[in-house]
Amino acid sequence: MFQLAHHMSGTVPDPVQAAINAQSGRFEFFKQSLTLGLAGIGGIAALFTDTTKIPAEPWARILIGAGGFLALVTVAAALFGISAYANLLAVLSKGKPVATFEAGIIRHAKLAYAGLGFAGIAFFLFGLARLLFGTAPLSADATLGLARQAIIAAAGPGADPITLDRYEAGSKEVVVNYAVGPATQKYTVHIDRASSSVTSIVHTVVGAGGTH
Numbered sequence: 001m002f003q004l005a006h007h008m009s010g011t012v013p014d015p016v017q018a019a020i021n022a023q024s025g026r027f028e029f030f031k032q033s034l035t036l037g038l039a040g041i042g043g044i045a046a047l048f049t050d051t052t053k054i055p056a057e058p059w060a061r062i063l064i065g066a067g068g069f070l071a072l073v074t075v076a077a078a079l080f081g082i083s084a085y086a087n088l089l090a091v092l093s094k095g096k097p098v099a100t101f102e103a104g105i106i107r108h109a110k111l112a113y114a115g116l117g118f119a120g121i122a123f124f125l126f127g128l129a130r131l132l133f134g135t136a137p138l139s140a141d142a143t144l145g146l147a148r149q150a151i152i153a154a155a156g157p158g159a160d161p162i163t164l165d166r167y168e169a170g171s172k173e174v175v176v177n178y179a180v181g182p183a184t185q186k187y188t189v190h191i192d193r194a195s196s197s198v199t200s201i202v203h204t205v206v207g208a209g210g211t212h
Contacts (some may be wrong), residue, residue: 033112034078040071056194064127070119081108147176147189
């Protein structure tokens with residue numbers, strides 16, 4: 001009887017603390033999803049700091065784009081999930097119904113889980129495909145070296161000095177301009193990024209109006 005009376009007179013559990021205990025796992029999941037999603041977006045953003053790092057193959061761009069979109073979905077779902085969690089605690093403290101916010105937490109957790117999983121698959125397939133079938137993109141130094149070798153082969157022993165005029169890295173090709181020997185001679189080298197090979201060399205004699 002004493003034990004029964006003790007339990008009946010005990011304090012009622014705090015609903016806010018009970019919700020924190022029940023939702024703590026999902027809250028930690030949202031934080032981890034947010035971190036991983038932002039890391040994926042940051043990795044893709046790093047590609048645009050150097051255009052030579054952007055893959056030229058269409059399939060690679062599709063996988064990178066899909067991975068980036070799914071990483072963005074993950075971040076959005078995690079943020080909305082954290083917001084639903086905060087709203088849940090707020091309405092609990094006021095004694096209002098919380099079913100809508102509880103359902104929102106679960107819904108956003110599922111979306112973040114799906115986005116994170118599919119983003120991981122897209123990035124994994126991209127890495128695997130590049131490893132098996134792709135070609136590593138040329139660095140700026142490697143591209144310049146390839147262009148210099150092509151100019152030396154085309155101009156012969158008189159290719160000295162070689163001075164860089166312009167370097168332009170596009171999504172599919174790199175264009176390098178060099179002044180060779182006297183400043184009246186210009187060479188423009190086009191390098192295909194997908195095959196890492198020289199596709200054409202244009203020789204211009206400044207003031208003579210001729211190219212070949």
